[in-house]
Amino acid sequence: MTVIFLTSAEFWADQLVNGLTTGSIYALIALGYTMVYGVLQLINFAHGEVFMIGSFAGYGVLVAMGGDDTSGAMIALALVLAMIAASAASMGTALAIERIAYRPLRNAPRLAPLISAIGVSVFLSHLVDDGFLTGRSKYYPSIFPDGALELGPLTISALQIFLMGSSLAMMGGLWWVIQRTKLGRGIRAVAESRDNASLMGIDVNRAIVVTFALGAIMAGVAGVLYGLFYSAIRGSMGFIPGVKAFTAAVLGGIGSVQGAVIGGYFLGLTETVGRELLNEIPGVSLPNQWKDVVAFSLLVLVLIFRPNGIFGQKETKRA
Amino acid sequence: MLESVRPGVPRLPEWAHALIFLIVGLLGWYFLDDTWVRMLFLVTLYATLGMGLNVVVGLAGLLDLGFVAFFATGAYVVAIWGAPISPSVDGVVNYWVLLPMAVFAGAGIGMLLGLPVLPLRGDYLAIVTLGFGEIIRILALNMDDYTRGSSGIFALAKPDYGAETVDSVREFFIMILIAAMAVWFVTARLRDSKVGRAWEAIREDEDVAQGMGINTVRYKLMAFAIGASIGALGGAIYAPFVDFVAPAQFSLIVSINVLALVIIGGMGNTTGVIAGSAMLIGVPELLQFQETADVLAKFEWLRDGLNVFIDGFNAVSFADLGKLPPSEEWGDKLALYRFIVFGALLVMVMVLRPSGLFPSRRRELEFTAEEPAPAGSA
Amino acid sequence: MTHSGKMSRWTWLMAMVALLAIFAVACSGDDDDDSSSAGFTDAGYKTAGLDKARVVTIDGDIPIGISSALTGEVAGLGIPIADSAEVGGEGITIKGKKIKWVREDDLCSPEGGPAAADRLVKANVVAAIGPICSGGTRASLKIFDDAGITHISPSATAGDLTTPTRPEGPYVTFFRVPVLNADEAKAQAQFAYDTLKAKKAFVVFDTDDYGKDLAAEFQKSFKAEGGEIVGTPAGYEKKTTDFKSIIANIKAAKPDVIYQAGFYAEATPFLQQLRADADLKSIPYIGGDGIKNDELLSGAKDAAEGAYLALPGTTGSQFDTYKQKYAAKFKGNADSATFGAEAYDAATAILKALDKVAVEKGGKLEIDLKKLNEEIKKSSFEGASGKVEFQDNGNRAGAVVRLFKVVGGKYVQLEAGKK
Known part of the structure; x- marks a missing residue:
């Protein structure tokens, strides 16, 4: 065997941070998938587009607040307003989708809402790309202050700290809502059994709407964070993160909230650190373009040995 | 909403639908020009793929979002062994040898994927198959030594008959029409056989099916392999038709198109698959035709009327809505917005007819029952 | 079923490993011979x-x-x-x-x-x-x-x-x-090696036809000049926005110059993320002609400053x-x-x-x-675009490649030998 670590500690630290950043975004989006699946057993294919709309709303606010020239305390204000606008826009989109494309199909054959979800996804992404932007991208203003935290080989930029911090805060908030509030109890009861919840006097429609809204808020914030970090946004931007977040949700065990979070980070780390670790094996060369192969292979491997994902229940209740 | 059970109206048997389709296809082939025949080819190709996926999704109830993997397999088998330019194989194999090779390769890949994932249920299967479709595409993109990557493989061996080769749009259309009829026949027979009943039992309730002594994994694997080989057959005919095989042709949108047309048509029956294909593949193609724009141009009075309305609206509401463009631009606009139309179409059809355009009879009864349909697809 | 299920899992895994091994053995990188540039027949x-x-x-x-x-x-x-x-x-x-x-x-x-x-x-x-x-x-x-x-x-x-x-x-x-990719890449390789005095280059490319071809031609020419390609050339697909992992690889490879073959839509976020990294703020960047577009200037803004871009033709x-x-x-x-x-x-x-x-x-x-x-x-x-004449095979006769640098948010054409 040759030397194991050909590359420096800084390299691994970099990739670790990259994995955690992507993982944060995947996790935030995955929460929306998993919660909707929990209550409706529906793969909400349009969730990536809910994320996209949020990102554009945040972009609008940041540009309106002065774009690249925003400075000082205005930056903080702009960021907060952008996130609020993004959450609101995402929520509006998600609720509209639920009302128009899912609710009429609630008792329809299982695959009908899946197809209408795909329809919404294609419609929204192309409406933004072909209808409004004619194929061009928008770029988030780079207003976030520079600066970085250095811990030995580890360098984390202020933006990365902000990104990971806000996503953790959002997830914490969501956990609180689900576990500690009456709304959350309603959602959990509906996820357990829609019929029983309804018998117990829980307003099922309301619980479903709240679920969509909560998932959309997470996606909206993720949209702003994504834009701040990767800069380029476009109508089709939701597709790849959407598929990845869905993968993360399944990895964690779909329907499970903590599973979505763990799945998100796990997938983010696999794509970066995991792939680079494989590259250390002599004879293996998996440059960047192979990362999706690594990610999906991992999914297959995990599901072979844990058919219901990492946190999934032993056997799906609804077979 | 679900008024489609009309006991009094006798329905045509399925073979009659297939016959009508065949006749319409042949009439189109005889009377229309190449651009239209090209569209008919695509519609028939996707209908064939749809019949393949229908075995998996409609009959056996397995949700497959990676059907493109098998389509790609068929196309690449024909390309790698049938084109002089392919880097890993010297010489050219006759197309009629390659065609069955492609079909077998499809079945093989289908079983390879099926073995580990078939024990999974419902939606887990969906994401794993989706991932597998992507893996195949990325492999094709990056394994330049076999596939030439994004440069693709071209100048493929063409099918020959007698001293002639199949190399025009029209000849390929006849070829895909024959394939579609063959696939229709085989899948219809399978559905009505013992195998078909086993699939149906699995689809309705896997545990009960197993309890009744049905080897569920074996039958599921069979459905997967049959669907996959039909996908590969489609790929093997598509490849020499476009005479170019590259990863960009095998993106997820192909899987989505095929799945959508199966479900829009009404799962589990061939008539629906053909109607779904005509709608989802034909309509977006049609939007790009000059003829469509010409027909629409006849409705210019409608635009003028709407513009008057817009003017009025602007005047009373301080809004500033733009006017509709002149009809010469409609063709370009329609082509540009075809995906928006496609997406809206999917939602509309599903909301208006949740069990598809032509629901199969037995399923129709299921869906109209008072009880909500069983949540699980597996 | 659990028993047989487990069996098939392992059988499957072993089949996969065997298949991968066959692939690895079969992988022999034979060089493609350049076709002769014959004319019309x-x-x-x-x-x-x-x-x-x-x-x-x-x-x-x-x-x-x-x-x-x-x-x-x-x-x-x-x-x-x-x-x-x-x-x-x-x-x-x-x-x-x-x-x-x-x-x-x-x-x-x-x-x-x-x-x-x-x-x-x-x-x-x-x-x-x-x-x-x-x-x-x-x-x-x-x-x-x-x-x-x-x-x-x-x-x-x-x-x-x-x-x-x-x-x-x-x-x-x-x-x-x-002008062809080969001519463009050659001019850029010469510029990188002779004018920028770069000895080590890292290559980033769009995996589409154009990006792959241009990247391969650049590597060929840069090596011919005497330079070295460091790290594994990193590919990406269109619509990619996350380049952070590639950038970590660039840092680890310590190149003197970064070469990108692709389009402006991906070059814009790439440059922004590249320049956001303190260590890579001023490393020379050369991009192919697909990147030289006004969208790059308006999108990447400051991050595009100092980038070298080529435009074939005159x-x-x-x-x-x-x-x-x-x-x-x-x-x-x-x-x-x-x-x-x-x-x-x-x-x-x-x-x-x-x-x-x-x-x-x-x-x-x-x-x-x-x-x-x-x-x-x-x-x-x-x-x-200069004198238009065609060669015997349909190509343009007489190739000229111009180099530009982004200065103050504008493309400025470079004189020969200047940087």
């Missing part, structure tokens, strides 16, 4: 639809096709190209007949190319400009050839388009105006005329229309040839497509 003329001696009679305007990316990711490149081609015919009439431009969307893709070609053929165009991308062009060559319609691409640069692997040699109906004596007409008709700035001058020249070549071969007969025009093809081949004029 008689056989090539014979197979082309030209020999069916099509003489078209035109009553009304003369239809000329334009196949370009009008929607999608590359529309920012494609629309100005289509506009520039139209500008080439502005105010020109052929024996009293006007030009009717027929635009079709080739989406810059291998599927869009042939579909657009098909529609152009059906629209009975006498000649065409495009397709604009190599993949789409390759897939359309035969369609145009069968129909006997001569087409000139303003921007398809892959080497093998004029060296297809068929006994008949290059397609006689295909010409192109741009400014010819007709450039100012083209620029004025373009500004008048489409309100755009021709300086930023990449391949615009080439499209203008492609249109000019077709129109000049048309003027020679069109014969007026009773108020109608007769055009012999074969003669038109021959006239286009004989083209020789001063255009907007």
Whole structure:
């Protein structure tokens, strides 16, 4: 065997941070998938587009607040307003989708809402790309202050700290809502059994709407964070993160909230650190373009040995 | 909403639908020009793929979002062994040898994927198959030594008959029409056989099916392999038709198109698959035709009327809505917005007819029952 | 079932491992031999639809096709190209007949190319400009050839388009105006090695046809100069926005220069993320011609400062005329229309040839497509992108590559040997 670590500690630290950043975004989006699946057993294919709309709303606010020239305390204000606008826009989109494309199909054959979800996804992404932007991208203003935290080989930029911090805060908030509030109890009861919840006097429609809204808020914030970090946004931007977040949700065990979070980070780390670790094996060369192969292979491997994902229940209740 | 059970109206048997389709296809082939025949080819190709996926999704109830993997397999088998330019194989194999090779390769890949994932249920299967479709595409993109990557493989061996080769749009259309009829026949027979009943039992309730002594994994694997080989057959005919095989042709949108047309048509029956294909593949193609724009141009009075309305609206509401463009631009606009139309179409059809355009009879009864349909697809 | 399930899991895993091992063994990187750059052959003329001696009679305007990316990711490149081609015919009439431009969307893709070609053929165009991308062009060559319609691409640069692997040699109906990827990459490699004094380069590329070809040509030329390619060249697909992992690889490889072959849509976020890294703030960056676009300047802003970009071709004596007409008709700035001058020249070549071969007969025009093809081949004029002449295989004769640097948010052309 040759030397194991050909590359420096800084390299691994970099990739670790990259994995955690992507993982944060995947996790935030995955929460929306998993919660909707929990209550409706529906793969909400349009969730990536809910994320996209949020990102554009945040972009609008940041540009309106002065774009690249925003400075000082205005930056903080702009960021907060952008996130609020993004959450609101995402929520509006998600609720509209639920009302128009899912609710009429609630008792329809299982695959009908899946197809209408795909329809919404294609419609929204192309409406933004072909209808409004004619194929061009928008770029988030780079207003976030520079600066970085250095811990030995580890360098984390202020933006990365902000990104990971806000996503953790959002997830914490969501956990609180689900576990500690009456709304959350309603959602959990509906996820357990829609019929029983309804018998117990829980307003099922309301619980479903709240679920969509909560998932959309997470996606909206993720949209702003994504834009701040990767800069380029476009109508089709939701597709790849959407598929990845869905993968993360399944990895964690779909329907499970903590599973979505763990799945998100796990997938983010696999794509970066995991792939680079494989590259250390002599004879293996998996440059960047192979990362999706690594990610999906991992999914297959995990599901072979844990058919219901990492946190999934032993056997799906609804077979 | 679900008024489609009309006991009094006798329905045509399925073979009659297939016959009508065949006749319409042949009439189109005889009377229309190449651009239209090209569209008919695509519609028939996707209908064939749809019949393949229908075995998996409609009959056996397995949700497959990676059907493109098998389509790609068929196309690449024909390309790698049938084109002089392919880097890993010297010489050219006759197309009629390659065609069955492609079909077998499809079945093989289908079983390879099926073995580990078939024990999974419902939606887990969906994401794993989706991932597998992507893996195949990325492999094709990056394994330049076999596939030439994004440069693709071209100048493929063409099918020959007698001293002639199949190399025009029209000849390929006849070829895909024959394939579609063959696939229709085989899948219809399978559905009505013992195998078909086993699939149906699995689809309705896997545990009960197993309890009744049905080897569920074996039958599921069979459905997967049959669907996959039909996908590969489609790929093997598509490849020499476009005479170019590259990863960009095998993106997820192909899987989505095929799945959508199966479900829009009404799962589990061939008539629906053909109607779904005509709608989802034909309509977006049609939007790009000059003829469509010409027909629409006849409705210019409608635009003028709407513009008057817009003017009025602007005047009373301080809004500033733009006017509709002149009809010469409609063709370009329609082509540009075809995906928006496609997406809206999917939602509309599903909301208006949740069990598809032509629901199969037995399923129709299921869906109209008072009880909500069983949540699980597996 | 649990037992058999477990069995099949392991069997499957072992089958997969065995399969991977076979692949690894079978993987032998044989070098592809460069095809000789032979010219048009008689056989090539014979197979082309030209020999069916099509003489078209035109009553009304003369239809000329334009196949370009009008929607999608590359529309920012494609629309100005289509506009520039139209500008080439502005105010020109052929024996009293006007030009009717027929635009079709080739989406810059291998599927869009042939579909657009098909529609152009059906629209009975006498000649065409495009397709604009190599993949789409390759897939359309035969369609145009069968129909006997001569087409000139303003921007398809892959080497093998004029060296297809068929006994008949290059397609006689295909010409192109741009300088090839190989020439561009060579100029950039020389610039990196000689002028920037870079010894180690890291290569980032779009995995599409164009990006892969340009990246490979750069590596070849940079090594030939004496340089070294460090790290594994990193590929990405269109619409990628996350380049952080590639950037970590760049840092670890410690190159002197970064080379990117791709398009502006991905180069913009790449540059922004690259320059956001404290260690890579000032490392020289060289990008290919697909990246030199105004969208890069407006999108990447400060991050684009100091970037070196190449543009094959030069400014010819007709450039100012083209620029004025373009500004008048489409309100755009021709300086930023990449391949615009080439499209203008492609249109000019077709129109000049048309003027020679069109014969007026009773108020109608007769055009012999074969003669038109021959006239286009004989083209020789001063255009907007320099002197336009074609080699014996349809390629542009005499390659010039210009280098630009982004200074103060603008593209500034570099003088030879300056940085």
